[in-house]
Amino acid sequence: MTNSEIIKNLSLHLGKSQVEIKRLLKSSTKIITRDILDRDIGITIPDLGTFSAYFKGKRKSFNPYHNKFMLLPPKRIIRFHPGSSIKNEFK
Amino acid sequence: MMNKKITFANLVDKIAEETGASKKLIHDLLTETVHLTREGLNRDGYVNLGGLGRFRLKWHKARYGRNPQTGEKIEIPGRNSVNFTAEANLREYINRQYSHLQSEIIEGKIEQVKAEPDDISIKPKDTPSPPVSKTPPPPARPEKKEEKKRFPRWPWLALPLIIIILAIIFWPSRKVTETEIKEQVISEKVEKDIQILPEETEQPETKPVIEEIKYEMPGGQHTVKPGEKLWTISLDFYNQGDLWPNIYRMNLNEIQNPDLLLIGNEISIPSLQGKPGNLTQKDIEDIAEGFIEVYLAYKESDNRKALYYLWVVKKWNINEIMDKYSDRIDETDLKLVDKIEGYPQIK
Numbered sequence: 001m002t003n004s005e006i007i008k009n010l011s012l013h014l015g016k017s018q019v020e021i022k023r024l025l026k027s028s029t030k031i032i033t034r035d036i037l038d039r040d041i042g043i044t045i046p047d048l049g050t051f052s053a054y055f056k057g058k059r060k061s062f063n064p065y066h067n068k069f070m071l072l073p074p075k076r077i078i079r080f081h082p083g084s085s086i087k088n089e090f091k
Numbered sequence: 092m093m094n095k096k097i098t099f100a101n102l103v104d105k106i107a108e109e110t111g112a113s114k115k116l117i118h119d120l121l122t123e124t125v126h127l128t129r130e131g132l133n134r135d136g137y138v139n140l141g142g143l144g145r146f147r148l149k150w151h152k153a154r155y156g157r158n159p160q161t162g163e164k165i166e167i168p169g170r171n172s173v174n175f176t177a178e179a180n181l182r183e184y185i186n187r188q189y190s191h192l193q194s195e196i197i198e199g200k201i202e203q204v205k206a207e208p209d210d211i212s213i214k215p216k217d218t219p220s221p222p223v224s225k226t227p228p229p230p231a232r233p234e235k236k237e238e239k240k241r242f243p244r245w246p247w248l249a250l251p252l253i254i255i256i257l258a259i260i261f262w263p264s265r266k267v268t269e270t271e272i273k274e275q276v277i278s279e280k281v282e283k284d285i286q287i288l289p290e291e292t293e294q295p296e297t298k299p300v301i302e303e304i305k306y307e308m309p310g311g312q313h314t315v316k317p318g319e320k321l322w323t324i325s326l327d328f329y330n331q332g333d334l335w336p337n338i339y340r341m342n343l344n345e346i347q348n349p350d351l352l353l354i355g356n357e358i359s360i361p362s363l364q365g366k367p368g369n370l371t372q373k374d375i376e377d378i379a380e381g382f383i384e385v386y387l388a389y390k391e392s393d394n395r396k397a398l399y400y401l402w403v404v405k406k407w408n409i410n411e412i413m414d415k416y417s418d419r420i421d422e423t424d425l426k427l428v429d430k431i432e433g434y435p436q437i438k
Binding site: 070 | 098132
């Protein structure tokens with residue numbers, strides 16, 4: 001299901017215009033990324049799962065293309081942990 | 092890992108504050124999107140949420156496992172799992188403090204391994220020295236030995252002189268008696284150096300011997316059978332699959348696509364002067380030409396494998412072939428290939 005389909009369906013169900021729905025979704029994703037995940041806070045959405053960000057330090061790894069060892073820089077990774085209800089549904 | 096968590100109700104409050112919409116609307120919006128994602132996963136197997144990322148169902152195959160307590164074999168059934176990949180913008184935003192960092196090359200083990208052969212080449216020079224002790228030692232011997240330890244390089248400087256002296260001793264059939272006296276005096280130095288010399292003299296003798304012996308890998312005609320590729324044919328004739336471009340070079344009219352052989356095609360296979368692993372210069376030039384033909388064929392069909400074949404020839408550094416085909420090779424490709432390090436293992 002694409003993003004535009006979701007927006008269409010939401011506007012039908014909630015009785016709001018598509019522009020309004022777009023604005024609300026945009027600001028909500030902004031809050032989730034800027035205020036929650038970026039500050040290392042997790043968020044559980046019922047019936048879906050948990051979103052969280054964790055830190056992965058720098059590490060050494062082998063690059064088979066160049067045939068050499070590389071030092072990879074640290075980074076943060078966003079992780080989704082599916083909830084039990086969604087796990088059981090798609091078993 | 093994260094330490095804190097925020098509740099769903101708090102999230103709804105925050106969004107409502109920021110957007111100015113009612114809490115009920117936001118609550119409905121979020122629950123409805125969750126509902127829709129489940130529906131989408133059921134229907135299509137994937138859902139794109141703009142700004143956040145993509146959900147996708149991943150199928151894990153059925154497999155066999157063992158009960159760790161009893162050791163019984165159990166069949167674990169296949170299952171789906173829900174995967175989420177964050178959008179590129181989101182990943183960049185979260186990693187903005189590390190964006191200036193890049194991966195660096197570490198000098199790894201591979202280069203240390205390459206350095207070993209140099210060490211081995213020094214060892215044989217040291218090993219012949221013990222037989223020197225077998226020669227009858229004059230009384231002044233221990234002092235001389237100590238001197239050599241302090242100045243280990245001077246015998247090399249004296250080498251040419253000693254060679255000339257030796258030539259004088261052995262060529263004229265021992266008319267001179269004075270040289271015999273010299274022999275006794277210098278015997279040590281001389282014999283030590285003689286034993287180092289043969290190594291250098293032997294090497295030029297052995298090389299021509301290898302060149303004289305020609306392992307001719309026989310060529311001939313071959314008709315393509317079902318299931319055969321150029322690789323397997325080259326494995327049959329040359330005992331090495333990597334050399335298949337050499338066969339392709341001879342059959343440019345028969346084979347249009349190097350990845351496709353027609354059953355019943357008659358292919359002529361060129362013979363090699365040397366064996367794989369010990370090829371002569373002429374063989375390598377022929378094979379390099381084959382590699383470039385393969386590069387040109389792949390280049391026409393926009394195949395990404397083309398660069399590999401150009402890289403091999405470039406690393407072999409055969410200028411004649413490169414000059415011959417210089418009109419047909421892309422300069423951008425050559426620059427790309429130059430940046431790739433390493434060396435092809437085909438010899």
